[in-house]
Amino acid sequence: MSQSDIRQHRSFLFVPGNRPERFEKAMNSGADAVILDLEDAVAPQHKELAREAVAAWLAPDRPVLVRVNARGTPEYEKDAQLAKLRSVAGIVLPKAESAHDIIDLVGRARRRVSVYPLIETAKGIWNALEIAEAPFVCQLMFGTLDFCADVGMEPNGSELDQFRGQLSVISRVAGIRAPIDGVTQSIDDEEVLSAESTKGKRWGFGGKLCIHPKQIPVVNRCFGPSEAEFAWARRVRDAFEDADGAAVAVDGKMVDRPVFLRAQSILDSVGA
Structure with missing residues (x-):
């Protein structure tokens, strides 16, 4: 998909898949995209309930993304079945580490569904170009917290910038949209969020993952052009x-x- 095919999304809001009372609020939050989350936001004992809640709520007039559990986990095959539903606009695939991960997911969907691989491991960074060039990949996302945990980093400033630059260049080479930066854990600190969003934009990122509706106006403003x-x-x-x-x-x-x-x-x- 070319970068100019559709307007660049800036804010992607995660919503726990087992909290259906929040789904409609998320759709009205001002986020450019809503991600119904079946992975990190849902405890193991609530995974089945979350899948049922997401499947029951999905509708053609409410297009959303769904984050499934990673390939190789016990929940992956069940989660991937949701990709068959036409009201799912795209699948966020965590711990993406090869083109085969994308091919397997699309094969299970049995349709042309947009895929948003989360680059969260050293292996994912190493294979990022083949991931970006895999079928139906729309946009890379940088799972900064998981990436730091995987490689043993404790970033306090610019440690991740080389990888941001790498993902921006790879996205351009692959002909897909600019990548999406990881979450900012500070919900109430607008200054921190603004600084991290501005940094992401400076390194060629097109938007940012959000964990609370409060973050959306700041992210949209920082990643959008100023007057x-x-x-x-x-x-x-x-x-x-x-x-x-x-x-x-x-x-x-x-x-x-x-x-x-x-x-x-x-x-x-x-x-x-």
């Missing part, structure tokens, strides 16, 4: 088109095709 960026992009596009593709000056700076493409990507991100 100044939007106005600049409009000026660049108009000037470049008026010049029939030739290099032209905007705001005292030369604009050639790479700059135009950057401006167009900003406009595309908001459907302008």
Whole structure:
């Protein structure tokens, strides 16, 4: 799928699959996408209840993503059956480590379902390009907390940035949308969330996973273009088109095709 096929989603809100009373609220939260979670947010003894609640609530007019349990776990085969349902807009696959993981999931779905692999292990990072190029992969997600646990990292600043850059480049090479960054655990600290969201955008990420509706406005604002960026992009596009593709000056700076493409990507991100 090309990066320009559909508008870039910025905020992805997790909702525990065993809390159906929260599903509708999540849909009205302002999140660009809602993920009904059957994995980390659900205790083992509640997995079956969560699957039943998700299956009962799904409807064509409420398209959502569903995070299944990882391939190789006892719950995976049962969870993967939900991928057959047309009201499931996509499947979030945790602990993705190879193209075979994606192929197995799509095979069980028996339809063209979008897949969002969560890169959460060293092996997942190592094989990220083959994962990104697997059939029906829409977008990579970076499971930062699980990744740190897997490799024994204790990030306090820039330790994960090299991997963010790697996933951004891989996504571009594979021709899929920009990756989605991991969660911020601080729910009430808007300053921390804003800083982490801004960092993700700076490293080429297109959005962020959220664990609470409070986080959505900040994430949407940080990953969306500012008014100044939007106005600049409009000026660049108009000037470049008026010049029939030739290099032209905007705001005292030369604009050639790479700059135009950057401006167009900003406009595309908001459907302008």
